[in-house]
Amino acid sequence: EVQLVESGGGLVQPGGSLRLSCAASRFTFSSYSMNWVRQAPGKGLEWVSYISGSSSTIYYADSVKGRFTISRDNAKNSLYLEMNSLRAEDTAVYYCARGYCSSTSCAQDVWGKGTTVTVSS
Amino acid sequence: AIRMTQSPSSFSASTGDRVTITCRASQGISSYLAWYQQKPGKAPKLLIYAASTLQSGVPSRFSGSGSGTDFTLTISCLQSEDFATYYCQQYYDYPYTFGQGTKLEIK
Numbered sequence: 001e002v003q004l005v006e007s008g009g010g011l012v013q014p015g016g017s018l019r020l021s022c023a024a025s026r027f028t029f030s031s032y033s034m035n036w037v038r039q040a041p042g043k044g045l046e047w048v049s050y051i052s053g054s055s056s057t058i059y060y061a062d063s064v065k066g067r068f069t070i071s072r073d074n075a076k077n078s079l080y081l082e083m084n085s086l087r088a089e090d091t092a093v094y095y096c097a098r099g100y101c102s103s104t105s106c107a108q109d110v111w112g113k114g115t116t117v118t119v120s121s
Numbered sequence: 122a123i124r125m126t127q128s129p130s131s132f133s134a135s136t137g138d139r140v141t142i143t144c145r146a147s148q149g150i151s152s153y154l155a156w157y158q159q160k161p162g163k164a165p166k167l168l169i170y171a172a173s174t175l176q177s178g179v180p181s182r183f184s185g186s187g188s189g190t191d192f193t194l195t196i197s198c199l200q201s202e203d204f205a206t207y208y209c210q211q212y213y214d215y216p217y218t219f220g221q222g223t224k225l226e227i228k
Contacts, residue, residue: 035217037165044208044219044220044221044222045157045159045165045208045210045219045222046219047210047216047217047218047219050215050217059215059216060216061216062122062216095164095165097165100167100170102153102171105153105212105213106212107155107167107170107171107210107212108155108165108167108210109167109170109176111164111165111166112164113163113164114164
């Protein structure tokens, strides 16, 4: 079964940094684009970032642009999200999700269970 | 950014009912519209993509329609396992955006 497993969440102070990881298994990771999507407590879904299979194309939500960096290591079947200058409003469950694409437009067909990031002093 | 507006935000229904959820985009998105189901404490699940294509393994009681700016998700005969929150998402242009969600509760 195709699987995504996130890790790296935790409690961090405002202004701090955190690196999330997502381990992929049972599919050809390099052939798929990947995304991070988050969900604040009791709130809806917010798309955060996209990276193409080759890492040649990257997009961010305005809310995280300049603070977060998405990357991947296809040799390790892993996706990452480096989060800096964290704010209270970044508190959320962070999901990694596989892109299911028609040309360059991608829904997300496989999701991990999520990792929780809490930004608080 | 393209804004996605769902209606209603929540409603109650009974097992066996036919229900329809509406999603409107602030600009045309062709058919680049997905629907997701999310249950409490769980990750979202892709139900429909390309506005009307059922994802593999999703029951046929789910259907989607629409193009341009107006879309609907219909559940033809509600089952107990369908009570959840549903989100639409446009993937026509970045940043991808979700609707605010529709919480479907048992009457």
